[in-house]
Amino acid sequence: MFSIMLLFCTSLLSSYKAKECSTTTPLFVMLGTDAHLEVTEPVHLVQHSQFRWTFNNSVNIVRVFSDNTNRTHDNYKNRATISGDYSLLLKNLQQVDKGYYTAVFLSDVDKCLAEYSITVEDLVSAPELTVESVSNNSDLCVLTVNCSAQDSHIQSTLRYDANNCSLLEGETSKVTADGASLQIKLVNCSVSCNHRNHVSELKAVKKIQHFCPTKSASNKTTQVVIPVTVIGICLVLSIGLFLKRRPTGRTQTCENTIYDTLQVSDNLCLKFQGEEVKVKASLQRQQKFILSDL
Numbered sequence: 117m118f119s120i121m122l123l124f125c126t127s128l129l130s131s132y133k134a135k136e137c138s139t140t141t142p143l144f145v146m147l148g149t150d151a152h153l154e155v156t157e158p159v160h161l162v163q164h165s166q167f168r169w170t171f172n173n174s175v176n177i178v179r180v181f182s183d184n185t186n187r188t189h190d191n192y193k194n195r196a197t198i199s200g201d202y203s204l205l206l207k208n209l210q211q212v213d214k215g216y217y218t219a220v221f222l223s224d225v226d227k228c229l230a231e232y233s234i235t236v237e238d239l240v241s242a243p244e245l246t247v248e249s250v251s252n253n254s255d256l257c258v259l260t261v262n263c264s265a266q267d268s269h270i271q272s273t274l275r276y277d278a279n280n281c282s283l284l285e286g287e288t289s290k291v292t293a294d295g296a297s298l299q300i301k302l303v304n305c306s307v308s309c310n311h312r313n314h315v316s317e318l319k320a321v322k323k324i325q326h327f328c329p330t331k332s333a334s335n336k337t338t339q340v341v342i343p344v345t346v347i348g349i350c351l352v353l354s355i356g357l358f359l360k361r362r363p364t365g366r367t368q369t370c371e372n373t374i375y376d377t378l379q380v381s382d383n384l385c386l387k388f389q390g391e392e393v394k395v396k397a398s399l400q401r402q403q404k405f406i407l408s409d410l
């Protein structure tokens with residue numbers, strides 16, 4: 117009983133689906149290329165039945181009759197081919213080919229076997245990414261970029277701070293007049309301007325740090341130069357002190373401590389003229405060399 121009901125329901129459903137052609141497959145095809153439209157259900161042509169592919173439910177692109185003869189519409193003679201499995205190959209699609217393509221089985225009851233809605237799209241144009249302004253008055257670098265293609269553009273403000281980048285404000289995407297999309301993305305401190313439709317995508321990419329170069333470069337230099345200078349000055353001072361006040365010969369434990377703040381302890385251990393010598397520096401305890409003093 118249950119299985120009969122199930123059978124009844126499925127047949128109802130499938131007949132409904134067939135009549136209404138409820139599944140329409142959207143298909144985006146690049147201008148000038150081909151489309152291959154398939155029929156997934158098997159087709160059995162019996163007497164007085166017919167199979168056809170129609171365009172916008174009015175133009176019969178190709179018809180196959182029950183005696184296995186077929187006829188192609190004059191406008192499609194050179195660019196529509198039907199194969200043994202009733203699939204249709206449509207070549208060199210142009211904008212005028214946009215519309216609905218339906219495979220129909222005509223008999224006592226007509227049945228839709230497949231339907232496609234085709235949209236023809238051209239290759240997107242190359243987008244342009246420009247840096248409109250750079251502000252670097254504080255610790256971080258803030259820049260405004262303009263991403264444009266055709267008649268549309270979007271702008272965003274980005275921040276760059278110690279290899280850390282983020283989008284601050286502005287639009288990040290927009291749909292252009294011809295249905296393509298324009299998008300600003302930020303990945304790994306590279307900003308990209310993407311122009312995309314269903315069949316193609318082009319992007320323009322720029323590394324943010326190229327527009328904020330001086331700061332990161334000078335930071336690196338500072339990080340190296342200051343410690344080297346400080347250690348150098350410290351050594352010169354210590355050698356000077358050593359030469360001025362000869363060691364008394366007392367053995368000291370070697371404790372060379374140079375703190376971050378350049379606090380020099382009273383026991384200095386130096387390599388002097390190839391020999392390791394231990395000195396008691398005549399420095400005041402806790403004497404500090406602060407960066408600004410150097």
Ligand SMILES: *[C@@H]1O[C@H](CO)[C@@H](O)[C@H](O)[C@H]1NC(C)=O
Nearest residue numbers: 180184185186198199200202
């Ligand atoms: C359509 O007819 C041509 C000959 O006119 C034949 O070569 C071709 O195989 C036929 N196609 C189908 C799907 O019957």
Ligand SMILES: *[C@@H]1O[C@H](CO)[C@@H](O)[C@H](O)[C@H]1NC(C)=O
Nearest residue numbers: 171172173212213214215216
């Ligand atoms: C076919 O149908 C589509 C969708 O309704 C329409 O945009 C297009 O202009 C039609 N094409 C022709 C040639 O009538």
Ligand SMILES: *[C@@H]1O[C@H](CO)[C@@H](O)[C@H](O)[C@H]1NC(C)=O
Nearest residue numbers: 244248262263264265268269
């Ligand atoms: C962004 O680029 C577009 C297209 O090149 C241009 O029309 C627009 O004026 C630019 N915006 C700014 C603020 O420069």
Ligand SMILES: *[C@@H]1O[C@H](CO)[C@@H](O)[C@H](O)[C@H]1NC(C)=O
Nearest residue numbers: 275276277278279280281282
């Ligand atoms: C980047 O910024 C985020 C939030 O502003 C912060 O949590 C993170 O530690 C930063 N990373 C680096 C490498 O500075």
Ligand SMILES: *[C@@H]1O[C@H](CO)[C@@H](O)[C@H](O)[C@H]1NC(C)=O
Nearest residue numbers: 279301302303304305306307
């Ligand atoms: C980001 O950079 C890291 C290291 O430079 C790399 O491993 C990773 O693949 C990059 N991610 C993307 C999405 O480019």
Ligand SMILES: *[C@@H]1O[C@H](CO)[C@@H](O)[C@H](O)[C@H]1NC(C)=O
Nearest residue numbers: 250251252253327328329330
């Ligand atoms: C940073 O700002 C100074 C003036 O404030 C300017 O001379 C310099 O060109 C700016 N650097 C960048 C990368 O914009």
